[in-house]
Amino acid sequence: MMQFMLLFSRQGKLRLQKWYVAHPDKLKKKITRELITTILARKPKMCSFLEWRDLKIVYKRYASLYFCCAIEQCDNELLTLEIIHRYVELLDKYFGSVCELDIIFNFEKAYFILDELMLGGEVQETSKKNVLKAIAAQDLLQEDEAVEGALRDIGLL
């Protein structure tokens, strides 16, 4: 089971955090700080996995963003790398060549997409098509509401 996922920038700024286990805020901050420092200190060609406390850390850098997941001993490291990749692909597809700014300004969307891919620390849906379909359906609901709102505003409804 994945315990948490962190997205942070090369400057060490946290951009997204998703916790699948309950920790007090203080501990979360401590863990985050510790991991960001550890990972930023590593060189590019180094292994993407490291042991940390009793967990395994899997991380990968995409452009200016680091994606970092903590998994348990029995979890598969390589496939966790691919969860990260699938998530990046989804973000990319949704935002159209995603960049760090998209995630900063639309952090809520980044969360919604992640929630479709993973639930409770386990992979829920690995099909890219299905996840995008679910997100599109959500957006459709919103747009309907927006149109409805606009129509109501001008007195047509």
Added chain:
Amino acid sequence: MPAVRGDGMRGLAVFISDIRNCKSKEAEIKRINKELANIRSKFKGDKTLDGYQKKKYVCKLLFIFLLGHDIDFGHMEAVNLLSSNKYSEKQIGYLFISVLVNTNSELIKLIIQSIKNDLGSRNPIHVNLALQCIANIGSREMAEAFGSEIPRLLVSGDTMDVVKQSAALCLLRLFRTSQDIIPGGEWTSRIIHLLNDQHMGVVTAATSLIDALVKKNPEEYKGCVSLAVSRLSRIVTASYTDLQDYTYYFVPAPWLSVKLLRLLQNYTPPAEDPGVRGRLNECLETILNKAQEPPKSKKVQHSNAKNAVLFEAISLIIHNDSEANLLVRACNQLGQFLSNRETNLRYLALESMCHLATSEFSHEAVKKHQEVVILSMKMEKDVSVRQQAVDLLYAMCDKSNAEEIVQEMLNYLETADYSIREEMVLKVAILAEKYATDYTWYVDVILNLIRIAGDYVSEEVWYRVIQIVINRDEVQGYAAKTVFEALQAPACHENMVKVGGYILGEFGNLIAGDQRSSPLVQFQLLHSKYHLCSPMTRALLLSTYIKFINLFPEIRTQVQEVFKQHSNLRSADAELQQRASEYLQLSIIASSDVLATVLEEMPAFPERESSILAVLKKKKPGRVPENEIKDNKSPTPVNNNHANEVNNTSSNSADLLGLSTPPTSIPNSGNTGVLLDVFGDIYSGKPANNSTSSASNRNWFVDPKNRDNLGVNNTGETIRKRIREKNHYEDSLFVCKNNGVLFENDLIQIGVKSEFRQNLGRLGLFYGNKTSAALQNFFPTLQWSEENNVKLSIQMKPVEPVLEAGAQIQQMINAECVDDYTDTPSIAVSFVCNKVPHKINIKLPLTINKFFEPTEMNGESFFARWKNLGNTNQQRSQKIFKATAPMDLQAAKTKIVGFGMQLLEGIDPNPDNFVCAGIIHMRSQQVGCLLRLEPNKNAQMYRLTVRSSKESVSVELCDLLADQF
């Protein structure tokens, strides 16, 4: 500002831009405070705030929180958003709750109704939103509120696939918080059959759920094995077009494959059904074959996904440990990875090979890669990879390659990273001892270790070399000569001085014949280091000097001069002062006969397992390969729950490996047949406060923690006396610990080591004959009635009927907790010594608390459960009693931790109180237990309360623990 999809919130985007434009941290904080004030006033004053505005402000708060600031308001507005009829508002409400929730429990009660409404919605998007929220919070309250609804959603025919997927994982999340949520009976087969579902997404989600259920109840879910094998078989034989979107970079359904392979690792290979077993082996072969095929894509995603499946398949092969052919193939495959371009693959291959090295089928195959592994240790750029290589070398080491591997590790140690040195030192020390055929080699290795990495050589390591030298006559002269030479180096490590001091004090006479190492030279050499050493080493050297007076009367004057020096006789360090003055007096007053008796050579240490191993295991719980080729297969089914393993190792940190080492008899041990092993608890634990050391025995100790009983021979006697006083056969002691001496008299010593996992326990009893005659007709018999045995089933392995003089034998006992029980089993040991029959009854440390698994929880859920369990009198038990010993909270804590529950710190408002949680594992059920111990220092009283779902258990636990204080 990038374009925003859906209905963007302009105000939010502006705010985020503002924050990004802040030039300094102070400016950012100022801007945030301004925004917080604005939002607060909006929420307070303006009653006409519409949904959109609420959403926008809640979103801003969320953003501020994610920047790392605390948010203490806005929760109510978020809750209001949940019941909005606009999806976008509802969604933001849910997001806020998911991200910020565990801080505010009152909130949960408020949102349950909204979640219920959405869960009942006809729109699957709403249902999923509710499920995601339940899973994100995953608390006990959620389990209680939705425990019946979600299983229904999962198996119902009219549920849409997307909802089923979420329901499966949501249920899994709730199951992890409260195990009783899953209904049994017909549900079992319906859940298992989700493996056959048409929709791959549903199967993927369901497999995770089933994996967790299997871990709790393997028997009940056994049916999943054949279904999982069939499903796996269909995937591995599928072409990559068959599975459409579930094919990931030309690899068919890698996530599902890995989950299925993981699920199968909960069981031993399906023996009763050869068809299933055959099909599984075919799958594994196919996966291995595919690894040899040329890649279908150059992308790293393709290779990662393909290899993820391959590594998981190899894990299963190693777990099954039954197909020699597959194991060897797996090993060859991993061998290829060792020289792969990808660092990640090399890392994983080394790690996986570590496991292969422990299988008898593949151990030899692993050894073929020794050269490459040594190169990895030396050449890898990444320290984590080098670390894996060291681990593998340790795991693949045996008699045939030990010298080479140890030498390579020693060479590498000179330049090794600081982060891994200490562990490497331990590993080298263990290997050198374990595979030494010639003990001069062993001595050389350890002295080299001290020379190369003295700072990282822990006490255990140098204690151990001394024990071994003392026990082996043939190596003593060599050791004395070698340390003497080593000490001649201009800069030598203090640990070398310690070892040198001890060994020359014992065996310096063996090299004194040579003029170059005459008594005076030895003494001067050691004393030249004296002033550079810490007080502890100086104390040790003073003991060496007094021993020199006995060994070499001709240098008495020079030695006495040293004792007389102001810096010693009036040392600020009380220990040094005392030693100097007492040794001086001893050398003046005592006759040479008395000296010879008092300062006699140390008796041999009883043979026992290296304490270094225990240190290594403690450093890396669960990661130290057993290094012994597995000889017995794990019983069906195996529990792989790693978290438990870690808990277990940390709660009984004493090494458990001892159980697998064959018993050895003690050579010419005379009357010292005491298992020094078990002294560990007394030395390393809290200084035994009940045996206040009398002035006479204190004299000879540097520090009760250090096993430097160099001083005089009778120290051993004092220790033994202390043990006897302390141990006087109190079985109540063993409620809170697993290892130690159960019984001891002049004839026999009985020690125990035990380990527990879930509802299974394993005890090793060690019988040591302390006499110089054999114990005949030696029969331990179990005293445990049939009717009790139904609840706690015990099996005892037979032992030889004769226990030779001075020998030690081991007896294994397996226990399984089936149902709750109250009595304690005992054994009767009968034997004949010098024609006199003896019979000893001892209770076994198999009280019900041994089957505890500690459970972490936060204060909120603790008190919620505490309240719940307190509703009826049947579930709780309470005792108020007077403290029998002075109240010592530290000692109480040690006992409570030893009792097996998780000590939850910082939860109880009164810091002196102890609260704990744990689950007792039985075959038939699991009983969750909570405990609270309230010491009242003024009254010298304790109040102990135990609450559990079963009255008999509460009462028994309360009785057991109350006796400990």
